[in-house]
Amino acid sequence: MAGVLLVFLTRSLGAESYGLLALAISVFAFFRLFSEMGIARSAARYVAEFKSSEPAKADTVVVESRLLAIVAAIAVALILVVSADVIADVLDEPSIAPVIVVGSGIVLFYSLHQYNRILLQGYENVIASAKLHALEALFTGLFVIGFVLYEPSAVTAVLGYVFGYGSAAIVGFVMIARVRSPDETGERDRSEIRYQVLRYNVPLTVTRLSDVVDRQVDILLVGYFINPLAVAFYTIGKEISQLVSVPAASLGFALSPTYGADKAAGRGKNAAALYQESLNKTLIFYVPAAVGIILVADVAIPSIFGDEYTGAIVVVQILALFVFFEGLASISSPAVDYLGRARSKAIVKFITSLGNLILNILLIPVVGVVGAAIATVITHGLYSFATVYIVYTELPFDVPSIGRCLLRVLVLSFVMGTAVHGLTQAFTGYTALILGVTIGTGIWLFACHALDLIDYGEIVTMLKN
Known part of the structure; x- marks a missing residue:
């Protein structure tokens, strides 16, 4: 759905209006830092710890954290409404003020939706969490497309997101109520x-602050130093990167509570083997994916989004490396929280995010939007490797085995990349894109079998069961 909305909005709104929308969404994401903080993840950590041994205590975590989450979300949404004109003046974009006012609803409802989804993760109820995530995508897709078709503008698009997230938040609270256990603890508890x-929330909030700097401040700086058109180019690259990172994010979301639970139960070797397998599969998917994005970007961007977005080609190619690093971070970063190393991650995240901010300020005025992409790749790469190392200190895995897997993946990527490059040079437009993606995927599937990277028989057996 994210991919559908990306194509729909860029086509329906045009580059300027889409850039304004992307800039506004970046503002909302920045304010969500204060409406979400680390409350949901902190609560999920304790729910995962207590849900089996002390279910009533886990329920108390839900009750207390939910109150904190609701109060924070309402307060920050109101602050955003009051400060809309001030933000518009700072960004020198008067037309963004009404978008921000309407978008305060995004801050409110998305924060509550995210709280519900993460809490379901803490209960290790991945199926319910997946259903909620799917419903959120369906709601936002239908509302955004419906409102924009009625009147194409950034305001109507934001209004669609508000209705979508609001609907998902309501459903999420119902789902949480179904997995809770009766709570009979006293006020002292x-x-x-x-x-x-609140205490474990502190390092998680520092990490969220740093994450906002990584993911949103660069967009705000592009809008401040350049214009909404440049924001549109940069956002397309970021959106594609995050869209491709969905498999790894799903893997990290599903497995991270298990790492903490296994380690607490004395099954550290099992957790390490599980993480090693997820790391192998991440390399198998994301190294070739990064290569493929670099090679097809020059034909894919104008074909899918339109000729007015050709300025995004170089940005997308640079951020292809971000795709690989995001894959590593997606399986490792959530695991660190459940392994009790949130403080270590917060320190690393703060350092790399500060570096990202400094590099953006230095590079954007000199090389434009490309500078923002370079800064993101450098700093996120350092962060992703650091999270893998932190997991390794808690769950030692077989490094030589990972190295052998990476070597085979590099061979695969070279063969696949050579074929895709030849096709994109021989053909143009949709023909080059379709042939490049199809042949590249075919080579990847065959090479994974030939190099013993994926056991297709095991996959078939799993699907049958």
Whole structure:
């Protein structure tokens, strides 16, 4: 759905209006730092710890954290409404003020939706969490497309997101109610649990702050130093990168509570083997994916989004490396939280995010939007490797085995890349894109079997069961 909306909005709104929308969404994401903080992830960590041994205590975590999440979301949404004109003045974009006012609803409802989804993760109820995520995508897709078809503008697009996230938040609260256990603890227990949630929330909030700097401040700086058109180019690259990272993000989301639970139960070797397998599969998918994006970007961008977005080609090619690093971070970063190393991750994230901010300020005025992409790749690469190392210190895995897997993947990527490059040079437009993706995927599937990277028989057996 994210991919459908990306193509639909870029085509329906045009580069300027889409850039304004992307800039506004970046503002919302920045304010969501304060409406979400690390409350949901902190609560999920304790729910995962207590859900089996002390279910009533886990329920108290839900009650206390939910109150904190609701109060924070409402307060920040109101602040955003009041400060809309000030933000518009700072960004020197008067037309963004009404978009921000309407978008305060995004801050409110998305924060509550995300709280529900992460809490379901803490209960290790991945199926319910997946259903909620799918419903959110369906709701936002239908509302955004419907409103924009009625009147194409950034305001109507934001209004569609508000209705979509609001609907998902309501459904999420119902789902949480179904997995809770009765709570009969006293006020003293509530006060102690509230303190635990808030204390573990501190390093998680630092990590979220750093994550906002990584993912949103660069967009804000592009809008500040250049214009909404440049924001549109940069956002396309970021959106494609995040779209491709969905498999790894799903893997990290599903497995990260298990790492913490296995380690707490004395099954560290099992957790390490599980993480090693997920790391192998991430390399198998994301190294060739990065190569493929670099090779097809020059024909894919104008064909899919239109000729007015050709300025995004170089940005997308640079951010192809971000795709690989995001894959590593997606399986490792959530695991670190559940392994109790949130403080270590927060320190690393703060350092790399500060570096990202400095590099953006230095590079954007000199080389434009390309500078933002370079800064993102450098700093996120350092962060992703650091998270893998932190997991390794808690769950030692077989590094030589990972190295052998990477070597085979590099051979695969070279063969696939050579074929795709030849096709994109021989053909143009949709023909080059379709042939490049189809032949490249075919070579990847065959090479994965030939190099013993994926056991297709095991996949077939799993699907049958």
